[in-house]
Amino acid sequence: VSTDEPRWRLLVSLHARVENELGKALQRRHGLGLSEYRALSRLADGSSVRMQELADSLCLNQSSVSRLVARLDDAGLTLRDLCESDRRGIYTVITDNGRKRLAEAQPTYDETLSAALDKAAADPDLASAVSAVRTLS
């Protein structure tokens, strides 16, 4: 029986390299962590988002998101908003400042991503994985 292991290994390797570069570029040039950037990005296109929704979007658990949003709140990039209809829930809303930071960081993200994929594509081991990603639906 053949396993998925060798192919998965390629993907993990590609993921690590690219995410590493993305994280460093965002941190260095904008003082934003990768999860923070992605949270802002998610918040920017759904009006208001619940903690649990954000967790699903980012593939983090409740606890991680709670702390992530606390960091964003402290930085003034988001606000917590009580949910009237179900007072267990809490909405997180992006602030103007948050949108501004996101807009500043977005070109860095996109350019770093493309450059990192280009670089990976130059590695013979990873070239096929890169083109598989780039031809996704």
Added chain:
Amino acid sequence: VSTDEPRWRLLVSLHARVENELGKALQRRHGLGLSEYRALSRLADGSSVRMQELADSLCLNQSSVSRLVARLDDAGLTLRDLCESDRRGIYTVITDNGRKRLAEAQPTYDETLSAALDKAAADPDLASAVSAVRTLS
């Protein structure tokens, strides 16, 4: 200009879900972290491996690998071996015990991986990413 972002997002999501399941299964059933498993796996098929080589294989930095190997050493799964020709270098060698733990964990890894990919393939958003991985070179 089109960006790689939407496709990369799919891949990140797939990666997070699958790695999560792999990590939990290994931890719960074998008391091994994902990086520990992969380090053993790498060590099992190159006779002896230097710290820096291991770092490259695992996409971790020197510091992380140093601590990772310290954990494996403490658990008796590897040994450190001085490098005669260049005494800056240190070889890590897998022990019999390490091979045994690896052999025990391997079926869990492979089965969990395939099951996680199957599960992801059932999600319409991720189906195409799963088949892209599975048809890699």
Added chain:
DNA sequence: AAAGATTGATGGATCAATCTTT
């Protein structure tokens, strides 16, 4: 009891600084 969220304790990865050998 179950769902949504937060908090204390812990694990693992990283950075910056350090040490040894080349």
Added chain:
DNA sequence: AAAGATTGATCCATCAATCTTT
């Protein structure tokens, strides 16, 4: 000085436990 490796401090994610609301 540069390369290989280790160590202290810090960051981020997770687990388990807790609190509130349904």
